[in-house]
Amino acid sequence: MVESVIERITRGHFWDFHGGIHPPEQKFLTSNKPIKQLALPKQLIIPLQQHIGREGDLLVTIGEHVLKGQALTLSTNPMVVPVHAPTSGTISDIKMSVIAHPSGLNQLCIFLDVDGEDAWRKRNVCYDIEQLSNHEIIEKIADAGIAGMGGAGFPTHIKVNSKPDINFLIINGAECEPYITADDLLMMEQSNAIVDGIKILDKLLNPAFILIAIEDNKPKAIKALQQATTSIEKIKVCVVPTKYPTGGEKQLIQILTGQEVTSGQLPIHAGIVMQNVATCFAINEAVRHDIPLIRRVVTVTGQALNKPQNVWALLGTPINFLLEQCSVQNIENEKQPVIMGGPMMGFSVSSELVPIVKTSNCILVPSKVEMPSAFEKESKEVECIRCGQCSDVCPSQLLPQELQWSAKAKDHAQLKKLNLSDCIDCGACAYVCPSQIPLVHYYRIAKAEIREQQQLDLKAEKAKIRFEARKLRLEKEKIARQEKHKKAAAARKAAMNKATPEATGAKSAVAAALARVKAKKASKDQAQTNVPDPQGDLPTDSADDQKSQVSAAIARAKAKKKLKEEAVNKLSLDSGIVSTKSEVEADKVAPTEQPTVDDKKAKIAAAIAKAKAKKLSKSAESSNTVQAPENMVSEKIASSDDKKAKIAAAVAKAKAKKKLKEATSFANNDQDSV
């Protein structure tokens, strides 16, 4: 099998994948200019997460000075790759900022003020990779923060740390997206470094064959790599026909090996590993030169630029710096699309502060002439006429027109049946659609919805399990309690029958329990009549505790009742009167209770008074201004150790809050009705 594949490849025969398109390549804009080294930008914005997975733990603080190549985050799990300082400077801020993502949402970013010295941290250069064990190499790759640079950004150290036998290591230099020439230029200029990187991968994976796939529209890159690999038998440079999306992982595997990657599986299951050429370059830098992934080649192109070219951009460079360097033409009052990535799969960025990240290979600023559809304000979408051109070009052999209907109808079951998950978002269908339907956009929404639905289902399932578990627990507790009660009763009976000195004690205990029950009942009744939300009684262990709680509850209920009456009747009274009055009330409350601590009363009263004062002032104004009494109350409570008072104060506070809410809502209603 492997042999025949190689035979075919040496003869220059390849398989073909279904569909595909030939959009205008427009690579000439940048393909004949060398990669430019840029001056250091003033500030870098480094997002903590630049790849698939999660962000690492921060290692630096605001104000800290960092050296070039210093790690800024720490990887705590394999799916996390660290980020590094692309140059030396001072961390000026760590805050949420807009990141390179189609949503334009904010994520945590490190703002690095560049000091211009570009001072390196200590580097541990190692030219002889034979000295290193595989484990050490993988560690170096992981520490260098390398994630797939072709687009998806899968952590590289996971990909190269695979156990099974690898038949093919495929180096992806196809670069099938129009406009982009970053890999092309890198192959031309750094072919030896790339081959060195490939050798490192060879040592790690030990594949049967290494295939470097390059589309036939890059003759210089093909020549450079052929020259660099002439001495190595194992490596074959495969010149594949130009067609979009040849560079897609699944498509390239099909072209080179004739195999299909089974849906839902990774290429590794078929003994195939694919790496991007830029990733190979980065691996070489990391392993041999101890340079973490801090820069990459970015194609800055499009006819709206005067000087489109490839540049070495530090990660974190805001795109406005790149655009300035390539002289963006002045476009008056026109909404200019700026696309990160290529015209087929890139996304438009929402802000000029979006930084370059590990996966950004292109910044495309098209003019209106070359890409009119990117400027269209309204969708020109008309009805689908089922012409089937989309299914003719779909590289996954899906039925885009049927998917589109199901996506619009939110028929998730049908979408699954039509294998929506096998869509690679390549955009070929939308490119050819004569009805100009933004097909990919519909699929993306549908995919996001399905994903969310799956998460909701999982969550619901979990909630159900937890609910059932809770029910079971409550049931058990109830039975245990009953058991305990029964035992206690039996014990009491036995004790009484004995008629020993303990019996009197038991009797009195029974009497006490009866009294407690009565008191509880009374408080409950009161609570039910007076308080809007009846408070359930807590099962407590000791009788004493319960007693004090009952009394406290009664006190609370009373206080609440009074409070309410006050609120209804005395809204217009000023706070001075209220405070004296509430003191009187507090006295009135006192005789009915059995206080355990004397100053408790006073504290409750004070808290109530405070709350009232607050409430009054608030309701008087009703205009949602922050009130001083609130702070005073909380301060007072903080100083006081007494829990009861604190509770009372909190209750008062809550009441006051409720009142305030009502008052404001009334006020609002009044305003509305006016």
Add this chain to the structure above:
Amino acid sequence: MAFWIASSPHNHNHTKTPNLMRLVMYATLPGVIAQWYFFGWGNLIHIGLAMATALICEFTVLSLRKKPISHELFDGSALLTALLIGICLPALAPWWISVIGTMFAIVIVKQLYGGLGHNPFNPAMAGYVVLLVSFPLQMTLWQPPLTLVAVDLNFTNTLTTILTGFTVEGYSVEQVRTSIDGFTMATPLDTLKTNTGLGLTVLESIKNPVFGDNFALGWEWVNAGFLLGGLFLIAKKAIAWQTPISFLISLFICSFISYSLSPDSSASTMFHWFSGATMLGAFFILTDPVTGATSNKGRIIVGLLAGLLVYLIRTSGGFPDGVAFAILLCNMSAPLIDQYTRPRTYGHLKGDK
């Protein structure tokens, strides 16, 4: 400068549905010109009438449905439907035939089902079939080729015949259709059907002047014109080649089998190809993407089915030509065919849907 947000892909190949429709209309030109050359102005007048009706109907329904009128009125689909109806009609049919047919096609078959892209049946063929069933007399007012007509059918004569039923000189439609020999002329297919019904052999029947020197006087050139236009569309990739080719092959095979079994009672394969609406149906109606199958396999199946049905209706059905009926039947079965001819998705085993 502000940034503009859009979803990928940001590029497009600039094809548009209206352009596609226009291309198809241009492709009918050779056939229409042949029709004009052999049968005079009748069909051109009907095309004009149908197009005007189509635009008015489309405008009315779109405004009732509160759809963007400027956007959809000129997308070409209504005009194409009208054009096809005009081509299909008998040249001397009264004016209200094309008006009613077009109205039915646009209002009921197309718009009431949801407009462009949602109609299960080809509007032109559904309109035609409604006319055929409702007005059988008017729909047989086929005009013989001009060379066989005694009356001079110039533009004015044709126009007055269509509008009033009489030529300027006062000849009625029946008189116009009567040949120099005093026979009422029918289409070659009709004639063949009647004659074989009367027990004549095919060889005897085709002595009738409507058959001309080859297969069917005039009709063969009209069909050749549509064939040319169809090949142009295939070359332009505006239509899929699978449908017309499989249709023609299917019709060829059917007629070949019966011709080899009993040459006396069966017409030749080429007669089937170059008479009636064969080529028009193959390249312009059966290929209508909205009502056809979408997958390549499905298209081939639809084509084969249509060829078989056309042959069966022509030989054993009650109507001389069966293209319209065959196409409507295929329209009906297309969703089912699509359902069972879904391609295998990348990375899935066969049958693992």
Add this chain to the structure above:
Amino acid sequence: MNILLAILVLGSIAAIFGALLGFASVRFKVDADPIVEQLDALLPQTQCGQCGYPGCKPYAQAVADGEAINKCAPGGEDTIKKIADLMGVEVQPLDESHVKGDIAQSNRPKVAFVIEEDCIGCTKCIQACPVDAIIGAAKQMHTIIIDECTGCDLCVAPCPVDCIEMRELPETIHNWQWDLTSIPVKQLD
């Protein structure tokens, strides 16, 4: 005589077919999920009890027994539609007593949040939570496990100090729904 024969023949045919149908209905019986299970699967499993039943399963049972289908507030219109489909009844608008201003306003999922400075450790919310998503002990500050919270807001009412509020989950790149029109576009110059 003829009539008798006809009746006999038709009768026997009817009997044969009847027997066939009866046999088929037993032999090819499709074991469908009990309706309660299906209904339970449609409900959002927040266990919030806003329908008046202690949990989703009991409400599913009640719907199967003829209870109104429009009482599930967290599920909203979607769930009502699905239940209506399953039960073969008309879709009804959400029961009015469940329509709350803030729920109707936003579609984003919400979770409860304890304002920890104000919490007095009364454990009332812990007892109210149907999925044990609140941790804390008596007289200790409580907090909510966001991942477990179903957003049922049953804990809001029992809190004596009003320190629990429902907060929207923030939109992140992980749960973003590809709504391009919602992206704020920054004006330059």
